Amino acid sequence: MRAIWKGALTFGLVNVPVKVYAATEDHDVSLHQVHNKDGGRIRYQRICEIDGEVVPYADIDRAYDDGERTVVLTKEDIESLPAERSREIDVVEFVPSDQLDPILFDNAYYLEPDSASPKAYVLLRRTLEETDRTAIVRFSLRQKTRLAALRVHGDVLVLQTLRWADEVREAAFPSLDEPVRISAKELELSASLVDSFAADFDPAAFTDDYQEELRTLIDAKLEKGDAIDTAQTFGEHDEAEAGGGEVIDLMEALRASVERSRAARTGSSDPGEKKPAKKAPATKKEAAPKKKSAKAS
Template identity: 75%
Template structure:
């Protein structure tokens, strides 16, 4: 794992240096958009509406529109905010764990002790365990002030960001305002059904079936030779020139030419600038 942030947990006079790591990762199969006719990669550019130029990330600032007026915030403006400079995770209060609404839990991070002795880290962990409390903390990450719950998972302290109160919508369903009568027999049968499905939860027993089937589909297409060579289509592997922009029009023309050559057997209307073989890989045998 890669450290994404370093700071210190602080409460009272106690200071616990920590390293922060993302506790979760996305396992979805990465897909990008291509032209359905020739497989050419679809790319998006950041274009200025005023001058029409393509703008690099380094030249992009943020802005806020208020009553028709645009307020531009530069990188220096944002960096000058006091909260952004803070490297502390401040404990605001310790609350009973059951009072933390699961609906408000967001991104999770592991905290690793960042000192020669983990004593202060272990002390805080054991205190949270014995008191059955969760620490509510405030810190700044990626130019945002965040509220988070600090809790224990095994031997590790976990920092889990919380949604702000005004970010959680209130459920207001009028149909639930009506009185609904449930008979004793209905409740008994429902409880019996729940009991028949009762078990201990083991997350390892569950897999993402869609991603599994998608991976199987991709492997089958590779096995059948239903692919095209990226280097032949775009000239070289993506990113090999350190971010140099590929001439997309030329790549698409080459893809169209190869596609036509594949359909005609490569012997009709071939010229010196038209490829003589398809980028499609033929299955051996």
């Protein structure tokens, strides 16, 4: 695997350098379009609608259209955004793992320790396991600020991007508003049917029949000689990588983080300063992500 991103996972004063890898891949057979008359490959071109000329990718900017006006965002504009320069995965909070609704889950990424010693990485992994907590983090990837869940998968930390709250549609269906009567006998028979199909889930037991048949069809055509020479191939785009930092004095960083957190709760500017006992503060509500009023397209 090739790392797609390098940076540091941070919580408190602890810094864990990591490499990020895509945890999944598409197994579909890659197909492209051709002219059915002569097999010539169909190419797509970026054509300017004003002058009709083909525009090189390097000369393309992005823009937002509100229906009446268009705002052009240059590469410099995009790069000036603070999130675009960040190479850190910041832990915002640790939440009970069962509070995360799977509908929020998006893409998954493996994190590999990127320092001489993986101690801080293993410590965080063990802590998440023993507390049954998931870390909610913020980071920037591919020109977007992301919210993600940092969880444990075997011996590896996995970063699972989350959809923002306003990206999940409300499931409001009038057909479910009407009361439905379910008899005890119907429920019993339904439960019996479920039991007859009960099993432990094994992902490897399932295969994509369509893709297997597609590969068989392609192989058969190749064996018959029903193919033409490929004159051109698709190019690949390599994503830039950047370096991360080193973990310095893990125990000291942990102690300082705990003291700073305690000082913040008591309102003391000096972690060692004693304060008179106070009534426990109310639980701080989770801040909802700001809804963006405009998107780049």
